[in-house]
Amino acid sequence: MSECQSCSSNGNCDGVESCTMVKNTDSNIGKIIGVMSGKGGVGKSTVSALLAKELSSQGYRVGVLDADITGPSIPRLLGISGERVYTRDEKLIPGETAEGIKVMSLNLMVKEESDPVIWRGPMIGEMVKQFYTDVHWGELDYLVMDMPPGTGDVALTTMQSIPLSGVVMVSIPQDLVSMIVAKAVNMARKMNVEVLGLVQNMSYILCPDCSTEIRMFESEEADEFLESMDLKLLGELPMTRDLNRISDGKLSEKIGETVTGLTKSVLSQLEK
Numbered sequence: 263m264s265e266c267q268s269c270s271s272n273g274n275c276d277g278v279e280s281c282t283m284v285k286n287t288d289s290n291i292g293k294i295i296g297v298m299s300g301k302g303g304v305g306k307s308t309v310s311a312l313l314a315k316e317l318s319s320q321g322y323r324v325g326v327l328d329a330d331i332t333g334p335s336i337p338r339l340l341g342i343s344g345e346r347v348y349t350r351d352e353k354l355i356p357g358e359t360a361e362g363i364k365v366m367s368l369n370l371m372v373k374e375e376s377d378p379v380i381w382r383g384p385m386i387g388e389m390v391k392q393f394y395t396d397v398h399w400g401e402l403d404y405l406v407m408d409m410p411p412g413t414g415d416v417a418l419t420t421m422q423s424i425p426l427s428g429v430v431m432v433s434i435p436q437d438l439v440s441m442i443v444a445k446a447v448n449m450a451r452k453m454n455v456e457v458l459g460l461v462q463n464m465s466y467i468l469c470p471d472c473s474t475e476i477r478m479f480e481s482e483e484a485d486e487f488l489e490s491m492d493l494k495l496l497g498e499l500p501m502t503r504d505l506n507r508i509s510d511g512k513l514s515e516k517i518g519e520t521v522t523g524l525t526k527s528v529l530s531q532l533e534k
């Protein structure tokens with residue numbers, strides 16, 4: 263079998279000579295979905311956790327690679343911040359949630375959750391690569407990757423080295439944020455990484471009395487942004503305290519339906 267056949271970037275690159283992709287030889291990973299945003303704090307980790315939980319609840323074998331090395335929040339969001347990873351036969355054994363989602367995050371390696379990582383970009387980039395190559399992921403249908411923040415050094419290394427099947431962009435419908443997210447979209451496209459679409463987070467709040475959707479930003483601007491960037495809207499999430507309760511699975515019916523819908527859109531984009 264050619265080396266490219268098992269790579270999810272197969273047919274979407276310049277060929278073997280220019281290949282910079284790293285490999286994980288003892289795991290069998292179906293598709294790798296990156297979750298990205300050029301701007302910090304807009305909900306990248308939240309969307310990664312929601313997507314992973316929904317895929318797992320649909321019966322898929324799922325892993326989450328927390329590539330946000332300096333601000334890892336996946337263990338908390340998935341309720342396993344007390345766990346620690348260990349090594350066996352020179353491979354890292356990831357943490358695992360109650361429902362069986364495998365998780366690799368720097369916060370499962372440090373003594374205290376609040377211990378900072380004071381490293382320069384190249385070292386962080388190497389760690390992200392190792393979280394892919396040196397982890398015993400086993401058999402996975404989907405590996406969701408909470409991508410490094412921004413469009414700098416680490417994001418670049420990640421896109422060049424990990425065979426991403428596509429990325430989900432996360433934004434909030436606000437002009438300044440859209441402008442920065444556009445940079446991330448353009449970066450992915452320049453790197454030949456498929457942009458699956460956009461999740462608009464914190465799009466509205468729900469009135470607790472009448473359930474009316476109250477939009478804080480002009481939705482016309484958001485529509486214009488999607489059109490100008492030729493992006494598919496995968497789903498819209500409200501701003502809600504509910505999303506602080508991802509780990510205990512107590513999301514409202516409305517959020518549950520929204521997450522199911524956006525996951526369906528992601529899967530159908532991946533099949534294209």
Ligand SMILES: Nc1ncnc2c1ncn2[C@@H]1O[C@H](COP(=O)(O)OP(=O)(O)OP(=O)(O)O)[C@@H](O)[C@H]1O
Pocket residue numbers: 299301302303304305306307308309330333335411463464499500501502503505506
């Ligand atoms: N729809 C939402 N409603 C309410 N709070 C939210 C929502 N989405 C995210 N948050 C909160 O906003 C904060 C940032 O979210 P999150 O960590 O997912 O963003 P991020 O883009 O991954 O951030 P970073 O730039 O640090 O990687 C968290 O406290 C999270 O709980």
